[in-house]
Amino acid sequence: MTQDDLPRRYLSPGLEDQDWHSFNELPLRDVELSIYAGIWTGIASGRLQPGHKLDEAVLCDIYGVSRTVVRRVLYMLEEQGVVTLLPNRGAWVASPTLEEAFEIAEIVETALSHVVSSLAAKAHAIRQDAQERLARHLITEQAANERGNWQNCRRLRMDFGTLLMFVHGNRRFAATWQRDAMQFCMALSLHQAIWNVVEEARFARGVADCVLAGNGAEAKLHVHSYIGSLVGTFRTKTAAIADLKSALTRRG
Numbered sequence: 001m002t003q004d005d006l007p008r009r010y011l012s013p014g015l016e017d018q019d020w021h022s023f024n025e026l027p028l029r030d031v032e033l034s035i036y037a038g039i040w041t042g043i044a045s046g047r048l049q050p051g052h053k054l055d056e057a058v059l060c061d062i063y064g065v066s067r068t069v070v071r072r073v074l075y076m077l078e079e080q081g082v083v084t085l086l087p088n089r090g091a092w093v094a095s096p097t098l099e100e101a102f103e104i105a106e107i108v109e110t111a112l113s114h115v116v117s118s119l120a121a122k123a124h125a126i127r128q129d130a131q132e133r134l135a136r137h138l139i140t141e142q143a144a145n146e147r148g149n150w151q152n153c154r155r156l157r158m159d160f161g162t163l164l165m166f167v168h169g170n171r172r173f174a175a176t177w178q179r180d181a182m183q184f185c186m187a188l189s190l191h192q193a194i195w196n197v198v199e200e201a202r203f204a205r206g207v208a209d210c211v212l213a214g215n216g217a218e219a220k221l222h223v224h225s226y227i228g229s230l231v232g233t234f235r236t237k238t239a240a241i242a243d244l245k246s247a248l249t250r251r252g
Contacts, residue, residue: 012159013140014133035063035073038248046151050095050190058244080179101187101234108184109227111177113220115168116207120216130167134208137163141204160204193235
């Protein structure tokens with residue numbers, strides 16, 4: 001199975017040639033990678049909401065594999081905090097509590113603040129190809145914002161953080177970021193009461209401009225303001241649950 005056979009993990013053109021499964025060093029092979037990518041992408045896109053039951057029989061039917069194969073993938077996702085496994089009850093997309101949502105937000109802000117500050121401190125050394133990746137991402141994100149496509153906007157916002165981690169160069173940090181960012185994405189799906197397109201659209205552009213200008217303090221302020229604005233919208237609410245098979249077989 002090649003990278004082209006897998007569901008599209010990243011929407012950002014700045015990450016389009018990244019081999020994400022080898023980057024994360026997942027001990028998964030062939031169809032296991034496809035199952036993993038399908039569930040991850042379903043969550044990131046909002047098609048699989050927190051609390052969505054991941055029925056083993058349905059997953060076996062979709063991918064044409066045994067329960068043993070499906071369970072191997074679910075165990076991996078549980079280790080990453082993306083899935084909750086309950087004995088004799090099955091697997092669900094994890095549902096962070098409101099308290100956990102605040103904790104995850106703090107982790108995400110801390111990670112982003114460190115990376116933007118570090119990148120700004122060495123702005124003169126950021127390679128031209130990395131700057132071009134950031135520019136392509138910003139164009140794509142602006143277009144998604146103008147169309148009001150909130151699902152793609154949320155995925156692109158997570159991709160922007162991942163892109164910053166790649167530019168920073170610490171691959172282990174980037175792998176940890178992706179796990180934390182996914183949990184934050186689930187927390188937003190479950191607890192964000194309102195969504196401010198205009199405020200979110202300014203975030204990536206502001207951070208990128210400050211980083212490339214070498215202004216780490218201002219870049220950190222952008223991060224703090226952005227995460228703070230999201231945390232300020234947290235409320236407990238019930239997510240709508242869609243059909244599992246439809247969620248995993250629809251691309252985009």
